[in-house]
Amino acid sequence: MSEPVDARARRREEFHEADVVVVGAGIFGCAISYALANQGRSVILLERWMHEPDRIVGELLQPGGVAALKKLGLGHCLEGIDSIPCHGYTVMYHGTPTAISYPTVDDEGNVTHQWSGAGKEGKRPMGRGFHHGRFIMQLRKACMAHKNITIFETEVVNTVRGEQTDQVLGVETKTTNKDTGEKRKDAFFGQLTIVADGYLSKFRKQIIPTAPIVRSKFYALELIDCPLLIPNHALVIIGNAYPVLLYQIGSRETRALIDVPSDIPEASPAAGGVRGYIQNCVLPAVPENVRSAMVKAMSDGKIPRSMPNSWLPPSKQDANGIILLGDAMNMRHPLTGGGMTVAFNDAVILSELIHPDLVPDLGDTRAIKRAMDTLYWRRKYLxxxxxxxxxxxxxxxxxxxxxxxxxxxxxxxxxxxxxxxxxxxxxxxxxxxxxxxxxxxxxxxxxxxxxxxxxxxxxxxxxxxxxxxxxxxxxxxxxxxxxxxxxxxxxxxx
Incomplete structure (x- = not known):
């Protein structure tokens, strides 16, 4: 007979023990925690900083990601955050635009024109754009309200391994006393540890052999009251500059991401750096209304915030009590906004593969290894x-x-x-x-x-x-x- 819910909650809070320890309360960490908790698993979710994040990543969710989010039971997290429907893209090629709307689908959700052309009428799925921090807080709120999840604000510093084997038993952390500012050592234990600590993962080297490749950065501006060429369509601008991507993240806010490859002469200090590149190469290539909004956004004289554009192909894992997923394990160039969609899809597949009916004991390393091998191949179709x-x-x-x-x-x-x-x-x-x-x-x-x-x-x-x-x-x-x-x-x- 399984342990009562109250007893499991007490075990999480007092003894820091659960079925699963999840490191990172971001996109993937929250999604997999909620999915496993819905299956009756006891989950500890660890996050270094529970304040609303202010980041320029994870702001555009593709229709496939919306569908996966709903499968996870988290579709409501898109509401109440001023999220904006996205119906596709506009590609502007040297000043000439063309619309690429998401396709018509049949009643089963299958694309009706897979080999040629475009459907004129029919049901079309949509994506969503939003402020990353607001969405994350909605996901965390859902996890905090779940009876099978306990969240701790603590910094994970290392894994805990068995004395006789290399099996991971949990993680070591440092928790800051909010009154004194002192950090005390702590530890959390689970049958399975899932690490989702993002693109700057400190545990990646311990688990997989590959490292991210970075060849450019996205520099971000937040444009106010900047109408796009086609409403509710992201805009990709291709001209004499490197790609520029724009999409709405709020009723008044539009995100502009400007690609700047490493070490290009146009962005050298002699040419004025990144601001010089935007001024001399990007502004002449964008439409007038976008240009004026960009000039206004750059009026503070600062270098815009940036994020690395990373490529990290997926890798197989030994899964000896610990698995790595999310951006820590797999990344692609963010131009197409596919990161969150991949994360939610992985959460759906993994939760199905380690469902209690299939893997009653998460400490069964062979069963987890088989599930991860299956995940590696099944996820490829998306x-x-x-x-x-x-x-x-x-x-x-x-x-x-x-x-x-x-x-x-x-x-x-x-x-x-x-x-x-x-x-x-x-x-x-x-x-x-x-x-x-x-x-x-x-x-x-x-x-x-x-x-x-x-x-x-x-x-x-x-x-x-x-x-x-x-x-x-x-x-x-x-x-x-x-x-x-x-x-x-x-x-x-x-």
């Missing part, structure tokens, strides 16, 4: 697509050679021709078919080859230029393959 698309689109949108610029033009031409439902469905994490992603990516590549050839061979008098067009055909196709296939391979589609 996360592998999101990760590959994020990396591939960034490579195209930040094109820095002739072949990538040709592919960039082909991508925009593809959207102009109405081929939007499947790309938007893949982007929104509601279409989970790797073959469809591959088909549309190389369709873009062949359209880019055709458009480039038409530019070179304009008529019969240009027949002598055919060899040049054929040479470009090989180079563009090769460049597309180099962009796409290695990421697909690393994501495990092999």
């Amino acid at each position: 996360t592998g697509i999101v990760n590959t698309l994020a990396q591939a689109l960034y490579a195209l949108f930040a094109a820095d050679d002739p072949q990538l610029r040709a592919l960039q033009r082909g991508c925009f031409g593809y959207f102009e021709r109405g081929m939007t439902d499947a790309p938007a469905g893949l982007l929104g994490a509601i279409l989970q078919r790797p073959l469809v992603l591959t088909y549309h990516f190389f369709s873009v590549a062949f359209l880019a080859i055709w458009m480039n050839a038409c530019d070179i061979v304009r008529g019969p008098l240009d027949f002598w230029k055919v060899p040049l067009a054929l040479m470009d055909l090989v180079l563009i196709l090769w460049r597309a393959s180099v962009v796409f296939l290695p990421v697909m391979w690393r994501e495990g589609f092999r």
Whole structure:
């Protein structure tokens, strides 16, 4: 017979023991804590700082993420925080915009136009934009109200391992006395420890062999009363600058994220640094209303806040009492806003795989290892697509050679021709078919080859230029393959 709820709560509070110890009350930590608690597990959730976070990440949730959030029983957390519906994207290519709305779906939620075109009428899913801190506080509030979860504000400093084996038994922490400011040592124990301590994870090296790769940063501005080209559509601006992404996070607030690759001359100290790059390269490329809002947001004279744009492919884990998930384990370029969607999807899958009916004892390391191996493969149908698309689109949108610029033009031409439902469905994490992603990516590549050839061979008098067009055909196709296939391979589609 299971222990009474009150007794388990007392055990968590007095003895710091539970079925599961979760490190980090962020997106993934709150989601997995709530999901496991709903299954009757006793959960301890640890967070260093319970105040509302003020961060520029995790502000756009794709439709697939909204669906996963509802599966977890946390859909209500999107309400009461001034969140804004998002119906898709507008891509502005050198001043010319085209809309990419999320696709029409049937009654089962399947995208109706997976291989060609776009549906004119029908039900369309939507994403949500919001202030990250407000959303996090809603998730934490839901966890605090759950009878099977106890939250502690404490800093996790190390793992606790068995004397005879390498099995992780829990974590060591330092808890600050709010009256005296002194830090005292503490410890929390569980049959399973789940670490979700974010992109700056201090435990990553202990659990997986890979490290994040950072090639650029997003510098963030908060624009006030800045209408976007199409209401409730995020805006991606592609021009002579690197990509700029805008989306609403409140009734009056719009987030602007400006991509700045490492060590580019345009952002060197001699050129005025990041502010000089924004002034000289970004402002001329954005629409007038956005430009004026950006100038106003930069009037404080400060360098905008930044976040690293990281790529961290997923890795298999031994799961000897501890598992690593969320941004600590897997990241992709944030251009497509897929991070939270991946996290909520992982929480759904993991909670299903270690449900008490399947894994009664979370201390059974073999059962947890089998569940993690299954998670590694099952998540690929969504996360592998999101990760590959994020990396591939960034490579195209930040094109820095002739072949990538040709592919960039082909991508925009593809959207102009109405081929939007499947790309938007893949982007929104509601279409989970790797073959469809591959088909549309190389369709873009062949359209880019055709458009480039038409530019070179304009008529019969240009027949002598055919060899040049054929040479470009090989180079563009090769460049597309180099962009796409290695990421697909690393994501495990092999």
